[in-house]
Amino acid sequence: MSNMSLTQALPRLINSVPRSRSMxxxxxxxxxxxxxxxxxxxxLSATDNLDEQILLYWTPLFLASFVFxxxxxxxxxxADSLLLPLATLLNGLGISMIYRLDLAEAARGNEQLLGxxxxxxxxxxxxxxxxxLWVLKNHMTLKRFTYIAMxxxxxxxxxxxxxxxxxxxNGARLWIxxxxxxxxxxxxxxxxxxxxxxxxxxxxxxxxxxxxxxIWGVRIPRARDLGPLLLVWVASLGVLVLQRDLGTSLxxxxxxxxxxxxxxxxxxxxxxxxxxxxxxxxxxSQLLSYVGNRFDSWLNPFVQENYTGVGGSYQxxxxxxxxxxxxxxxxxxxxxxxxxxxxxxxxxxxxxxxxELGLVGVFAVLSIYLLITYRGLRIAISHRDDFSRLxxxxxxxxxxxxxxxxxxxxxxLVPLTGLTTPFLAxxxxxxxxxxxxxxxxxxxxxxxxxQVIQ
Amino acid sequence: MSKSIRxxxxxxxxxxxxxxxxxxxxxxxxxxxxxGDGRNVRASYDSYKTLRGSILVESTPVASSYExxxxxxxxxxxxxxxxxxxxxxxxxxxxxxxxEREMSNFLSGQSSAQFFDQINAVLSGTPISGANVELTxxxxxxxxxxxxxxxSRGAVIAIDPRTGDxxxxxxxxxxxxxxxxxxxxxxxxxxxxxxxxxxxxxxINRAITGDQYHPGSVFKMVVAAAALESGNFTPxxxxxxxxxxxxxxxxxxISNASDTTCGDGETVTLRTAxxxxxxxxxxxxxxxxxxxxxxxxxxxxxxxxxxxxxMSVSPSTFPQDMTExxxxxxxxxxxxxxxxxxxxxxxxxxxxxxxxxYTPQLIDRVVSNNLELLSEPSxxxxxxxxxxxxxxxxxxMMFESVEIGSSGNAKIPGMAVAGKTGTAENGFGDPFTYWFxxxxxxxxxxxxxxxxxxxxxxxxxxxxxxxxxxxxLLESVR
Numbered sequence: 001m002s003n004m005s006l007t008q009a010l011p012r013l014i015n016s017v018p019r020s021r022s023m024x025x026x027x028x029x030x031x032x033x034x035x036x037x038x039x040x041x042x043x044l045s046a047t048d049n050l051d052e053q054i055l056l057y058w059t060p061l062f063l064a065s066f067v068f069x070x071x072x073x074x075x076x077x078x079a080d081s082l083l084l085p086l087a088t089l090l091n092g093l094g095i096s097m098i099y100r101l102d103l104a105e106a107a108r109g110n111e112q113l114l115g116x117x118x119x120x121x122x123x124x125x126x127x128x129x130x131x132x133l134w135v136l137k138n139h140m141t142l143k144r145f146t147y148i149a150m151x152x153x154x155x156x157x158x159x160x161x162x163x164x165x166x167x168x169x170n171g172a173r174l175w176i177x178x179x180x181x182x183x184x185x186x187x188x189x190x191x192x193x194x195x196x197x198x199x200x201x202x203x204x205x206x207x208x209x210x211x212x213x214x215i216w217g218v219r220i221p222r223a224r225d226l227g228p229l230l231l232v233w234v235a236s237l238g239v240l241v242l243q244r245d246l247g248t249s250l251x252x253x254x255x256x257x258x259x260x261x262x263x264x265x266x267x268x269x270x271x272x273x274x275x276x277x278x279x280x281x282x283x284x285s286q287l288l289s290y291v292g293n294r295f296d297s298w299l300n301p302f303v304q305e306n307y308t309g310v311g312g313s314y315q316x317x318x319x320x321x322x323x324x325x326x327x328x329x330x331x332x333x334x335x336x337x338x339x340x341x342x343x344x345x346x347x348x349x350x351x352x353x354x355x356e357l358g359l360v361g362v363f364a365v366l367s368i369y370l371l372i373t374y375r376g377l378r379i380a381i382s383h384r385d386d387f388s389r390l391x392x393x394x395x396x397x398x399x400x401x402x403x404x405x406x407x408x409x410x411x412x413l414v415p416l417t418g419l420t421t422p423f424l425a426x427x428x429x430x431x432x433x434x435x436x437x438x439x440x441x442x443x444x445x446x447x448x449x450x451q452v453i454q
Numbered sequence: 455m456s457k458s459i460r461x462x463x464x465x466x467x468x469x470x471x472x473x474x475x476x477x478x479x480x481x482x483x484x485x486x487x488x489x490g491d492g493r494n495v496r497a498s499y500d501s502y503k504t505l506r507g508s509i510l511v512e513s514t515p516v517a518s519s520y521e522x523x524x525x526x527x528x529x530x531x532x533x534x535x536x537x538x539x540x541x542x543x544x545x546x547x548x549x550x551x552x553x554e555r556e557m558s559n560f561l562s563g564q565s566s567a568q569f570f571d572q573i574n575a576v577l578s579g580t581p582i583s584g585a586n587v588e589l590t591x592x593x594x595x596x597x598x599x600x601x602x603x604x605x606s607r608g609a610v611i612a613i614d615p616r617t618g619d620x621x622x623x624x625x626x627x628x629x630x631x632x633x634x635x636x637x638x639x640x641x642x643x644x645x646x647x648x649x650x651x652x653x654x655x656x657x658i659n660r661a662i663t664g665d666q667y668h669p670g671s672v673f674k675m676v677v678a679a680a681a682l683e684s685g686n687f688t689p690x691x692x693x694x695x696x697x698x699x700x701x702x703x704x705x706x707x708i709s710n711a712s713d714t715t716c717g718d719g720e721t722v723t724l725r726t727a728x729x730x731x732x733x734x735x736x737x738x739x740x741x742x743x744x745x746x747x748x749x750x751x752x753x754x755x756x757x758x759x760x761x762x763x764x765m766s767v768s769p770s771t772f773p774q775d776m777t778e779x780x781x782x783x784x785x786x787x788x789x790x791x792x793x794x795x796x797x798x799x800x801x802x803x804x805x806x807x808x809x810x811x812y813t814p815q816l817i818d819r820v821v822s823n824n825l826e827l828l829s830e831p832s833x834x835x836x837x838x839x840x841x842x843x844x845x846x847x848x849x850x851m852m853f854e855s856v857e858i859g860s861s862g863n864a865k866i867p868g869m870a871v872a873g874k875t876g877t878a879e880n881g882f883g884d885p886f887t888y889w890f891x892x893x894x895x896x897x898x899x900x901x902x903x904x905x906x907x908x909x910x911x912x913x914x915x916x917x918x919x920x921x922x923x924x925x926x927l928l929e930s931v932r
Contacts, residue, residue, distance in 0.1 A: 374463065
């Protein structure tokens with residue numbers, strides 16, 4: 001260890017965590033303890049006393065995480081042992097923050113039970129994810145569904161465009177509504193599209209990697225190999241125009257670009273693709289008024305007209321105010337005013353976390369996301385099969401990119417968009433999709449680790 | 455493929471580093487500014503959790519909080535209307551202004567200087583106490599300025615030219631900040647509404663913001679400075695002395711305030727024109743210097759720039775692209791020349807302090823509740839707009855203006871006073887604006903005083919209205 005640099009030591013340290021289910025159980029107990037502590041602190045600071053109500057928020061997640069753990073013991077013994085505790089930790093923190101916002105609303109006289117709803121949605125999402133782990137013995141099955149995944153993905157994406165069931169919320173047409181229930185199909189579509197991209201690129205990576213002519217010292221791909229990239233670009237812009245959602249559009253294109261690069265190893269795809277994102281963004285900001293507004297609010301949020309304008313920067317600026325108020329150490333759970341930010345439980349849950357847990361908490365939460373992504377990419381590298389590699393890399397990148405877009409929006413690094421913060425934000429579609437990501441990553445890691453053992 | 459996955463990992467790491475950096479920027483480096491933004495109500499909501507620090511003048515609170523038995527726990531209290539434009543108000547419903555706003559991070563205990571107090575508060579569970587802000591104000595001078603203005607609208611500023619410390623800053627009318635600090639939404643709001651719609655605009659700090667004033671003859675200090683600095687003029691430079699001057703390219707003409715010639719001969723010196731405050735010679739001088747040279751000198755004095763004292767002083771203006779006639783009018787502070795009293799005080803302090811302006815400053819020091827010194831701004835040089843010799847010549851001319859010239863009402867027996875009055879017109883039939891700016895003792899100034907008084911229907915002069923007020927403050931130097 002003595003003559004090892006930090007960059008070598010850190011990954012080795014992380015990798016040295018034993019891949020044992022017992023380790024996972026210990027971590028889950030620790031996570032449950034953290035969750036209980038959060039809930040207790042919130043209730044104490046909001047109501048000055050502690051009652052059994054918090055058990056309703058604590059117990060279901062605790063039990064669900066252990067049921068999930070048992071499923072892994074039976075069905076994926078060799079799977080990664082960090083992913084489940086990390087996802088549970090974030091999910092628990094999300095429940096705590098949403099409960100905390102409920103209490104703040106209750107103090108203002110608005111009864112809302114988003115926290116309880118989130119508990120049930122978590123149970124549902126974890127149950128479906130565990131079921132997938134149970135039923136799907138080998139993720140290679142998914143490869144056979146490459147084109148079915150594509151068709152299903154596109155169909156799912158188009159669902160909100162349908163009359164009657166399609167619904168527009170806050171200006172974006174991303175939801176379907178069946179009676180009381182709303183669902184955001186885009187969350188599931190993104191999984192289907194990752195499966196499709198992984199399958200498609202496994203099949204075509206050799207031809208896409210071929211090098212065309214050399215122009216000005218740069219080797220560029222053959223024109224026809226740019227076809228898929230262009231097609232996805234146009235489709236992403238279509239999402240932007242039809243569903244009015246910048247984030248989803250960027251997410252789909254980004255995932256494809258990342259996988260195209262991983263599959264071919266060709267840097268020019270990345271260069272061209274990033275160029276296309278910038279072009280698309282600039283053109284859209286000129287042609288589409290709502291994109292232009294978003295850009296303006298992003299660049300000049302403190303200008304009074306933007307601050308007070310409809311669809312302006314009020315939410316963004318209030319988020320910044322809250323985070324600044326939290327400072328380095330945070331206002332403490334229950335000590336800040338995250339309820340002053342509109343949609344604090346959904347779009348701006350990260351600002352709420354940042355306000356109450358401070359920069360310290362921000363670093364912790366971002367590090368957990370980074371760790372999940374890092375484990376996912378380790379799984380990708382350790383697998384020998386191309387499809388598995390692409391699938392694992394794609395699923396990991398979905399989480400990383402989504403965090404970057406949504407948290408970057410809250411932090412004013414990129415324009416604000418309507419994506420959800422994985423595991424933290426209130427909402428069932430998002431929870432379901434992200435728990436499915438974890439389930440698939442666990443499945444792939446199980447098979448990767450078994451292949452190493454053999 | 456492993457290689458490209460590793461590259462992707464590095465790329466993701468970069469994305470997260472960007473997020474870390476932006477979060478750090480917001481929560482550490484920008485935090486004080488964002489928390490201090492008037493639209494951020496969190497700090498004022500926190501006022502019912504922490505004991506907000508006091509604003510002190512000579513160690514006596516002029517704004518402080520005491521415990522009350524309602525939801526907000528602490529009530530803000532203001533000692534006197536005399537300090538209303540300095541403290542500003544701290545209202546649950548109307549936000550905050552002035553020192554309450556600019557120093558809010560310190561007052562609420564949220565400043566980064568109190569980082570260890572914050573940790574201590576977290577660990578011990580006892581809420582943090584806000585820091586106390588001590589102003590540079592001299593209570594005696596502040597009260598004298600308030601009383602001297604009487605029922606007039608206007609402003610008085612007193613500055614120590616050697617440090618930039620503001621010793622008095624009064625804007626009239628003031629207001630009762632206690633009305634806005636009320637914990638009752640309806641009474642706070644109705645008081646605010648009333649102040650806002652009051653025709654006398656009591657919420658405007660006339661000393662540093664507002665619509666600003668025509669400087670009138672006070673601006674002759676700037677024109678004379680530009681002339682002397684150019685090297686082409688001395689106090690003995692001569693100008694044609696007539697009783698009326700036709701403006702170039704126009705049918706209107708200007709005259710001196712006396713409606714006669716300035717001196718007795720064919721020509722008049724710059725010194726005499728300044729001492730007797732004649733418009734025609736200055737119009738001639740201004741046209742000879744030209745718009746550009748006047749602008750350069752104006753900007754050296756700080757015109758066009760904003761200053762933080764820590765409240766923002768609105769930039770004063772010297773107009774652009776003028777015709778010759780407009781340059782002539784600007785040369786005695788008319789046309790579109792507009793100034794804050796603070797800007798005039800800064801110009802005066804350059805003359806008083808051998809050509810060097812110190813940035814005006816209201817904060818003496820900030821001391822935490824456990825008497826730890828958190829901040830003590832040191833004097834900052836704002837600029838050196840004129841040479842020491844120009845400052846000396848202008849001092850002599852201002853001394854003569856008080857001694858034998860147009861500013862005689864500022865004369866104090868036994869002490870040499872340097873000063874300049876102004877009587878600015880604001881359009882046909884509108885009330886005049888009366889100015890006095892000066893310092894004492896002339897040979898080694900301790901105090902710069904600038905007075906502006908908004909006129910009424912009566913026609914009077916800067917010398918009869920403003921100079922006596924300046925005199926009352928300068929007398930304290932003796």
